[in-house]
Amino acid sequence: xxxxxxxxxxxxxxxxxxxxxxxxxxxxxxxxxxxxxxxxxxxxxxxxxxxxxxxxxxxxxxxxxxxxxxxxxxxxxxxxxxxxxxxxxxxxxxxxxxxxxxxxxxxxxxxxxxxxxxxxxxxxxxxxxxxxxxxxxxxxxxxxxxxxxxxxxxxxxxxxxxxxxxxxxxxxxxxxxxxxxxxxxxxxxxxxxxxxxxxxxxxxxxxxxxxxxxxxxxxxxxxxxxxxxxxxxxxxxxxxxxxxxxxxxxxxxxxxxxxxxxxxxxxxxxxxxxxxxxxxxxxxxxxxxxxxxxxxxxxxxxxxxxxxxxxxxxxxxxxxxxxxxxxxxxxxxxxxxxxxxxxxxxxxxxxxxxxxxxxxxxxxxxxxxxxxxxxxxxxxxxxxxxxxxxxxxxxxxxxxxxxxxxxxxxxxxxxxxxxxxxxxxxxxxxxxxxxxxxxxxxxxxxxxxxxxxxxxxxxxxxxxxxxxxxxxxxxxxxxxxxxxxxxxxxxxxxxxxxxxxxxxxxxxxxxxxxxxxxxxxxxxx
Amino acid sequence: xxxxxxxxxxxxxxxxxxxxxxxxxxxxxxxxxxxxxxxxxxxxxxxxxxxxxxxxxxxxxxxxxxxxxxxxxxxxxxxxxxxxxxxxxxxxxxxxxxxxxxxxxxxxxxxxxxxxxxxxxxxxxxxxxxxxxxxxxxxxxxxxxxxxxxxxxxxxxxxxxxxxxxxxxxxxxxxxxxxxxxxxxxxxxxxxxxxxxxxxxxxxxxxxxxxxxxxxxxxxxxxxxxxxxxxxxxxxxxxxxxxxxxxxxxxxxxxxxxxxxxxxxxxxxxxxxxxxxxxxxxxxxxxxxxxxxxxxxxxxxxxxxxxxxxxxxxxxxxxxxxxxxxxxxxxxxxxxx
Numbered sequence: 001x002x003x004x005x006x007x008x009x010x011x012x013x014x015x016x017x018x019x020x021x022x023x024x025x026x027x028x029x030x031x032x033x034x035x036x037x038x039x040x041x042x043x044x045x046x047x048x049x050x051x052x053x054x055x056x057x058x059x060x061x062x063x064x065x066x067x068x069x070x071x072x073x074x075x076x077x078x079x080x081x082x083x084x085x086x087x088x089x090x091x092x093x094x095x096x097x098x099x100x101x102x103x104x105x106x107x108x109x110x111x112x113x114x115x116x117x118x119x120x121x122x123x124x125x126x127x128x129x130x131x132x133x134x135x136x137x138x139x140x141x142x143x144x145x146x147x148x149x150x151x152x153x154x155x156x157x158x159x160x161x162x163x164x165x166x167x168x169x170x171x172x173x174x175x176x177x178x179x180x181x182x183x184x185x186x187x188x189x190x191x192x193x194x195x196x197x198x199x200x201x202x203x204x205x206x207x208x209x210x211x212x213x214x215x216x217x218x219x220x221x222x223x224x225x226x227x228x229x230x231x232x233x234x235x236x237x238x239x240x241x242x243x244x245x246x247x248x249x250x251x252x253x254x255x256x257x258x259x260x261x262x263x264x265x266x267x268x269x270x271x272x273x274x275x276x277x278x279x280x281x282x283x284x285x286x287x288x289x290x291x292x293x294x295x296x297x298x299x300x301x302x303x304x305x306x307x308x309x310x311x312x313x314x315x316x317x318x319x320x321x322x323x324x325x326x327x328x329x330x331x332x333x334x335x336x337x338x339x340x341x342x343x344x345x346x347x348x349x350x351x352x353x354x355x356x357x358x359x360x361x362x363x364x365x366x367x368x369x370x371x372x373x374x375x376x377x378x379x380x381x382x383x384x385x386x387x388x389x390x391x392x393x394x395x396x397x398x399x400x401x402x403x404x405x406x407x408x409x410x411x412x413x414x415x416x417x418x419x420x421x422x423x424x425x426x427x428x429x430x431x432x433x434x435x436x437x438x439x440x441x442x443x444x445x446x447x448x449x450x451x452x453x454x455x456x457x458x459x460x461x462x463x464x465x466x467x468x469x470x471x472x473x474x475x476x477x478x479x480x481x482x483x484x485x486x487x488x489x490x491x492x493x494x495x496x497x498x499x500x501x502x503x504x505x506x507x508x509x510x511x512x513x514x515x516x517x518x519x520x521x522x523x524x525x
Numbered sequence: 526x527x528x529x530x531x532x533x534x535x536x537x538x539x540x541x542x543x544x545x546x547x548x549x550x551x552x553x554x555x556x557x558x559x560x561x562x563x564x565x566x567x568x569x570x571x572x573x574x575x576x577x578x579x580x581x582x583x584x585x586x587x588x589x590x591x592x593x594x595x596x597x598x599x600x601x602x603x604x605x606x607x608x609x610x611x612x613x614x615x616x617x618x619x620x621x622x623x624x625x626x627x628x629x630x631x632x633x634x635x636x637x638x639x640x641x642x643x644x645x646x647x648x649x650x651x652x653x654x655x656x657x658x659x660x661x662x663x664x665x666x667x668x669x670x671x672x673x674x675x676x677x678x679x680x681x682x683x684x685x686x687x688x689x690x691x692x693x694x695x696x697x698x699x700x701x702x703x704x705x706x707x708x709x710x711x712x713x714x715x716x717x718x719x720x721x722x723x724x725x726x727x728x729x730x731x732x733x734x735x736x737x738x739x740x741x742x743x744x745x746x747x748x749x750x751x752x753x754x755x756x757x758x759x760x761x762x763x764x765x766x767x768x769x770x771x772x773x774x775x776x777x778x779x780x781x782x783x784x785x786x787x788x789x790x791x792x793x794x795x796x797x798x799x800x801x802x803x804x805x806x807x808x809x810x811x812x813x814x815x816x817x818x819x820x821x822x823x824x825x826x827x828x829x830x831x832x833x834x835x836x837x838x839x840x841x842x843x844x845x846x847x848x849x850x851x852x853x854x855x856x857x858x859x860x861x862x
Contacts, residue, residue, distance in 0.1 A: 054721075059718050059719055059720075059721070059722075060718055063715075063717075063718065063720070130717070130718075131715075132715050136675075136676060136714075136715070138674075138675055138676075138692060139675040139676070139715070139716065139717060142675075143641070143674060143675050143717060144717070226692075227692050227693025227694070228692070228693075231693075232693070233676055233691055233692060233693065234691065267579070272594065273594050273597075273598050276594075276598050297620075298678065298687045298688055298689050299689045299691070300688070300689055300691050300694065300696045303620075303621065303624045306620065306624075307617055307620075310613060310616065310617060310620075311613055314609040314610070314612070314613050315606075315609075317605075317609065318602060318605050318606055318609065321601075321605045322598065322601065322602055322605070324568070325601050326598075328568060328571055328572050328575070329597070331572065331575035331576065331579065332575050332579070332590070333579060333586075333587045333588070333589065333590060334575070334579050334587070335579060335580075335581045335587060336575070336576055336579050336580050336581060337580075337581050338576075338580070346572070346576075349572070350569075353564070353565065353568060354565070357557075357561040357564065357565070358561075360557065360561075360609065360612065361554065361557045361561075363613075363616075364553060364557065364612050364613070364615070364616030365616040365617050365619070365620030366546070366549070366550050366553055366616045366617075366618075366619035366620040366623060366685075367550060367553050367554050367557065367616055368616075369550070369620065369623055369685065369686065369687050370550055370554075370682070370685040370686075370687065372687055372713070373678060373680070373687070373713040373714060374713065437540070437554070438539055438540050438682065439540060439680070439682025439683075439709070439711065441680060441711050441712070441713040441721075442713075442715075443715040443720060443721070444720070444721035445720070445721045446721045446722065447721065448709065448724075450539065524588070524589065525587035525588070
């Protein structure tokens with residue numbers, strides 16, 4: 001059968017494709033492009049922070065850099081990356097389907113996403129935005145002198161791509177599962193994409209509404225958030241975090257799904273506590289809607305709201321902790337190969353654990369009063385978002401690379417890159433926990449002398465991390481053209497995607513597979 | 526060792542516990558750190574053991590363990606929940622105390638107005654300070670926080686205290702300083718261009734020092750200066766400190782404001798592209814109506830001192846400004862004992 005890559009090579013065959021695999025590749029290029037833009041901003045920021053004084057860029061430029069970094073990384077990289085690249089490519093294959101439920105909607109989502117991205121790029125190129133990715137009012141709606149409207153419009157548009165993708169995946173999982181593939185036979189990656197899709201469909205409209213209200217106030221003086229116009233600034237924060245906290249789970253749940261695949265494959269064992277894992281994914285998705293107020297402990301929201309949100313934040317950490325225990329238990333009595341994807345998975349578990357434990361510190365009310373809006377928070381969410389999600393994404397990318405490209409990557413170089421990324425990451429972000437406890441606030445262009453040493457360490461780490469991220473970009477590109485052929489199932493993994501050719505054929509399977517057993521059914525050792 | 530490498534000083538050395546609740550917050554944080562360390566050590570040990578023992582090459586028993594999965598799952602779910610509940614209640618109890626602001630009679634009340642990008646601090650008796658707050662040690666302070674433009678956040682790390690200032694409402698907060706000293710006040714909520722320069726100092730004084738400062742409030746000090754100082758210049762220098770000018774205009778200040786060393790008689794470039802000679806009239810107008818003539822490259826953030834600084838004091842300030850000229854190269858610092 002023709003591979004999806006050989007099915008046509010014209011530009012038109014790519015830009016008008018309805019094949020979920022080709023759309024995944026379109027997304028791969030798009031989000032990688034946005035990642036490089038966001039990373040460039042991060043490099044400039046770390047460079048500026050090498051010295052306490054602001055001597056590389058002006059304050060206005062620095063404020064635009066961290067806004068650009070946040071907006072691009074959150075909405076144009078972290079949120080779409082695993083669902084639209086790995087999800088689009090693997091989900092139909094993993095459930096034995098020929099495509100997603102609505103292939104045209106799938107292609108339309110990419111165009112919507114790109115339109116949103118172009119608006120964001122326009123805002124960046126023609127002067128930037130200085131509100132921070134959180135767009136807090138009344139700064140964003142009244143005081144900021146920057147391209148807030150265009151940027152918000154870009155995010156608003158990109159949100160519809162999220163919603164459409166979410167709907168597509170939900171219907172695909174409900175309607176297109178292969179015969180015999182019951183709900184509790186689904187791979188955990190599918191569960192995680194399913195749960196993520198539900199959040200995308202339910203939460204993103206709230207973000208859209210919030211941004212429209214902010215734009216109405218900024219553009220037409222309609223008083224909603226600015227007290228001078230009769231509004232309430234805290235209302236914005238409630239609405240914004242009602243979306244943006246679940247969005248954190250949009251960013252981490254798919255990573256948890258990927259890691260479950262990697263750990264089982266390279267330990268050659270069924271996942272420990274499959275049902276608990278599936279249920280904990282769903283309960284994280286559900287509880288994630290009820291904890292937004294923990295971003296507002298010092299905002300002057302009521303003390304009682306603070307107590308309730310703190311308690312619920314502790315509760316949402318329980319299923320996350322259980323997942324870590326289950327992954328480690330899966331290693332017990334396995335047969336472990338230290339392949340690159342497993343290294344990334346282990347890196348994920350370590351960094352996610354540190355990110356989770358520091359999240360517990362931030363859920364603790366009195367401690368959050370001190371740590372809120374300091375570098376401790378910056379370090380915490382980078383441990384989850386970058387240490388967690390990006391590690392999982394890279395692990396998944398290596399794991400499914402043979403299915404995507406039909407090729408193998410250079411194993412030693414890939415292992416070295418995984419280790420460099422892990423070390424560089426810790427060197428960059430661990431010092432920021434200490435900086436935060438010492439009191440360095442986030443979004444600071446200049447800082448007092450006492451914070452200098454730790455900032456220098458952090459910047460050195462960022463350099464190492466940068467090299468680590470460039471390596472896979474180089475050797476995966478090389479592997480795409482020159483790497484050795486992989487064959488259908490180079491890892492001897494279970495999962496329907498491994499039962500078909502590599503790269504995957506145009507219509508996925510010769511005949512629809514029939515599922516007769518549980519997932520991760522590795523033979524007894 | 527500590528003196529050679531100050532960056533390796535312990536956390537409490539670098540971040541004093543200077544308020545009544547600071548040690549309690551640190552107590553919870555230490556508890557969280559210990560619990561986290563225990564969890565990390567156990568998980569790392571288990572993971573490394575499994576990774577090494579069950580690597581593919583090893584010849585070990587890999588037959589499935591016959592235990593009920595649900596028992597393990599229940600055990601670690603219940604254990605995690607219990608530990609979390611302990612920290613929830615611990616954190617909440619201290620939080621309630623942080624939020625329980627003392628009644629008006631039991632504390633000194635200070636109004637704080639946050640404005641892009643400065644702290645405007647007013648005491649009930651009319652004393653006004655910019656970016657500096659004098660308080661008495663061991664005496665609770667009740668803050669009434671409000672913001673004029675955007676959201677700011679009153680953050681004093683040494684007190685473990687943070688509270689947002691929200692435009693349109695007055696929020697209260699409190700602290701009881703327990704150690705004399707000077708502590709940095711940050712704005713923790715991003716508020717625009719000069720957010721990172723919106724700094725202040727909380728000066729916690731012993732009763733004697735505080736009384737001296739009280740006695741020396743600006744009117745009295747100005748009068749006293751006229752009587753005791755030999756010339757306008759020295760009293761002007763004192764006023765330069767008292768009105769908070771030095772917080773921004775000292776060459777080593779955090780805030781990005783033009784240095785005034787050697788300013789008198791210079792040609793100054795303004796943000797509208799024109800030039801002006803820094804004569805008496807210019808200095809006078811710049812003190813009272815700073816935003817009318819903004820120096821090129823600077824953000825108009827200095828407040829108007831019109832009606833705040835009496836005319837005689839303005840003249841003394843100008844005399845002082847005329848007198849400051851670039852200092853000769855500093856002598857090498859004396860070796861520390």
